[in-house]
Amino acid sequence: MPFTIKRALQWWARERADELALSVDGAPCTFAALYDWSARIGAFLQARGVRPGDRVSMVAMNSLSYAALIFGVMRIGAIGAPINFRSTPSEIAAAFEALTPSLVLADEERMAAVRDAAGDITVLSLHEIEALRECPSVAIAHEPAPDDAAFIIGTSGSTGRAKGVVYSHRTVMTYAAEFAITQPLCGAGSRVFSPGPFSSSSGYLLLNEFIALGATLFIESQFRPERALDLLVGEKITTFQAAPIFFERIAALPAFAGADLSSLHFAQAAGARVPPALLRTWQDKGVVLRHAYGSTEAGGGWAAQLDTALSAPEKCGRGGMFTEYAIRGADGGFARAGETGEILVRSACLTPGYWNNPEATCEAIKDGWLHTGDIGLMDADGNLTFVDRLKDIIISGGLNISASEVESVINEVEGVSEVAVIAARDADFGETPLAIVHGDASRFTVQAIIARCTEKLARYKTPRYVVIEPAPLPRLPSGKISKPALRERYGDAGARLQKVR
Known part of the structure; x- marks a missing residue:
């Protein structure tokens, strides 16, 4: 029997047919309806020439139609290739060049930008997916194999060139199984709030994971803390996984103090260091x-087990049943307990590699270990503490930005001679880009910098703070700009600098 997402969805469509599988912005869909709708979507895509292994890209905000499309693509063996809905036409075009999709679907707000970037690629509206919801049932003969690619998620690298991380059916199902075994109350029948966009693993992966587990997911097109x-209260959510900023914004609400969160069994914060005060507030x-x-x-x-979360809440835990951590020391070997170094991960859930990028795959995965580019340390019990990022990444509202x-x-x-982009603390997004610029200031303005960024980059990547330095930026002995020095200099930028947008 194939160990696939399709088989899991098929099982729950029979065993929990009339139970709620998804609610997106309040629009409901049962397991049986999702299974049937995804088959009609698959047949629709096949009729337009989509074949197993073809990439189907989506550029849209979260919606129920988008979620159903994800499973329709999977049902026929095509590969989902979502693109951030905040992307500019030039960013979309670059993604299309890397992914070479055979078909693209977009919502109305992004249709013009997608068509501008698409060239000869066929572009369809998500409205066509919604229209398939109540059509006659169809059968899909294709049966995905466990090691087939299911979807590709873009990730920002420190070089600025985005890479596509491949997820196979096996890696997704192994991740889901590992979670269900170690957290049995988060499986079938649990109620999950998932605020991540489908263009990220926090949206696309979690959607597949929890549908495969028979859970009910509550998803929103955009995050609003209220x-x-x-x-969380009204739907008696049992599982909530998100970046720390989402927990911070909820906790800042006046209504938080009186909210009944007694149903919330599992709450996980990842993607950035979690402030101790935030841990205490939720506890x-x-x-x-x-x-x-x-x-x-x-x-x-992977979250800390309950014993660690209670006794040492700053630690990230010991990994999972099929996942382990290690620290790479300065000599290239495994570091001892308490020594700081690069975090390594070895897991049955590990990506098969980057899409069409074997060189990057070989650089990142060596001897079965993923070299994360993050800094951490482990204690004698194997609990990991995240320290910092080696990679030059800013995480804003749960989204990665390549500096x-x-x-x-x-x-x-x-007129710009040199520039360094670092993270500034932001009350709304956790982090936001701060650009520190040196050059001939008579030839450029802050407004010109923002205008260029707005033209070339998605809005969330455009700096909210810009500093024009009269002196050259500090350098390391290697000749590189010293970002540690700049981070120290501008550690309080969010409090003392005025936002430029």
């Missing part, structure tokens, strides 16, 4: 907020 708290509500570590390439994230990508755009502005 709505999130209403869902005061009776919710143990578990610090987690993971990455797109690792196939997911190098933003720097390359600002360097195009006439």
Whole structure:
């Protein structure tokens, strides 16, 4: 019997046919309806020439039609290749060049930008997917294999060139099984709030994971803290996984103090260091907020077990049943307990590799270990503590931003000699880009820098803070700009600098 997402969906469509599988912005869909709808979508895609192994890209905000499309693509052996809905036409075009999709679907708000970028690629509206919801049933003969690619998730690298992380049916199902075995209350019948966009692993992976487990997912097209708290309370959510900023914004609401969160069994924060005060705030509500570590390439994230979350909440735990951590020391070998070094991950959930990029795959995965580019340390019990990122990545609202990508755009502005982009603390998004620029200030303005970024980059990547330095930026002995020095200099930028947009 194939160990696939399709088989899991088929099982729950029979065993929990009339139970709620999904609710997106309040629009419901049962397991049986999702299974039937996804078959009609698959037949629709096949009629338009989509074959097993073809990439189907989506550029849209979360919606029920989008979720059904994800399973329709999977049913016929095609590969889902979502693109961030905030992307500019040039970013979309670059994604199309890397992914070479045979078909693209977009929502109305992004249709013009997608058509501008698509060239000869066929572009369809998500409205056509919605129209298939109540059509006659069809049968899909294709049966995916466990090691077939199911979807590709883009990830920002420190070089600025995005890479596509491949997820196979086996890696997704192994991740789901590992989670269900170690957290049995989070499986079939659990109620999950998932705020991540489908263009990220926090959206696309979690959708597949929890549908495969027979859970009910509550998903929103955009995160609003008031709505999130209403869902947690009103829908008696049992599982909530998100970046720390989402937990922070919910906790900041006046209504949080009186909210009944007694149903929330498993709360996981990942993607950035979790402030101790945030851990205490949720624990005061009776919710143990578990610090987690993971990455797109690792196939997911793993939270601390309850003993660690209670006794040492700053630690990320020991990995999973089929996942282990190690620390690479300065000599290239495994570091001893308490020594800081690069975090390594070895897992049955590990990506098979980057899409059409064997060189990057070989560089990242060596001897079965993923070299994450993050810094951490482990204690004698194997509990990991995340320290910092080696990779030059800013995480804003749970989305990764390559500092190098933003720097390359600002360097195009006439008169700019050097630029460094670092993270500034932000109350709404956790982090936001801060650009520190040096050059001939008579030839450029802050407004010109923002205009160039707005033209070339998605809005969330455009710096909210810009500093023009009269002196050259500090350098390391290697000649590289010293970002540690700049981070120290501008550690309080969010408090003392004025936002430029």
